[in-house]
Amino acid sequence: AQSVTQLDSQVPVFEEAPVELRCNYSSSVSVYLFWYVQYPNQGLQLLLKYLSGSTLVKGINGFEAEFNKSQTSFHLRKPSVHISDTAEYFCAVSEGGRRALTFGSGTRLQVQP
Amino acid sequence: DAGVIQSPRHEVTEMGQEVTLRCKPISGHNSLFWYRQTMMRGLELLIYFNNNVPIDDSGMPEDRFSAKMPNASFSTLKIQPSEPRDSAVYFCASSYETPGATQYFGPGTRLLVL
Numbered sequence: 001a002q003s004v005t006q007l008d009s010q011v012p013v014f015e016e017a018p019v020e021l022r023c024n025y026s027s028s029v030s031v032y033l034f035w036y037v038q039y040p041n042q043g044l045q046l047l048l049k050y051l052s053g054s055t056l057v058k059g060i061n062g063f064e065a066e067f068n069k070s071q072t073s074f075h076l077r078k079p080s081v082h083i084s085d086t087a088e089y090f091c092a093v094s095e096g097g098r099r100a101l102t103f104g105s106g107t108r109l110q111v112q113p
Numbered sequence: 114d115a116g117v118i119q120s121p122r123h124e125v126t127e128m129g130q131e132v133t134l135r136c137k138p139i140s141g142h143n144s145l146f147w148y149r150q151t152m153m154r155g156l157e158l159l160i161y162f163n164n165n166v167p168i169d170d171s172g173m174p175e176d177r178f179s180a181k182m183p184n185a186s187f188s189t190l191k192i193q194p195s196e197p198r199d200s201a202v203y204f205c206a207s208s209y210e211t212p213g214a215t216q217y218f219g220p221g222t223r224l225l226v227l
Contacts, residue, residue: 032213043204043220
């Protein structure tokens, strides 16, 4: 069975600093990987996803993520964060033919001025 | 585009009452998902449909929960009778039926069972 681990429950960072949110997954088959963002009292919005091909994926709002098959990781990065990036970030995986997503526990990114 | 529409946005009810949550997926999408979000368990799948047919309901907690999709533009999630432990945010999402397709989430229904 697939599982997703987000190693950090909270990440405080100063504005304009770089950030990395970590995600590891476990699966016995090939997977599709996603990062979603949730702003307070809202639904989830896709940031980016990896399906195949280039392991570096670029998404919206200046975020990018790198798929590392040997380390079963899909870490999310942004070189310079803004106050508006304060939100909860979820890593998710769908495995093989199963369309449903399995989510990690989320990482709360708190950008401070 | 209207996006995924959920109603009601907030629901407060008393233990033992029936609760019905509603979802209208994005037009043209043929997969629909119901997820629940709680502090203790995070985001978890309850059930999903392809072409109005339930495919995976392994996440439905127990017989008190039921979900239907009578047509491509409407789905309901019903809890009867409701219990305090059902308090959560319930999300509906829809997507195309292709591997790796993006799921688009509604704003959620925040349910409080007293």
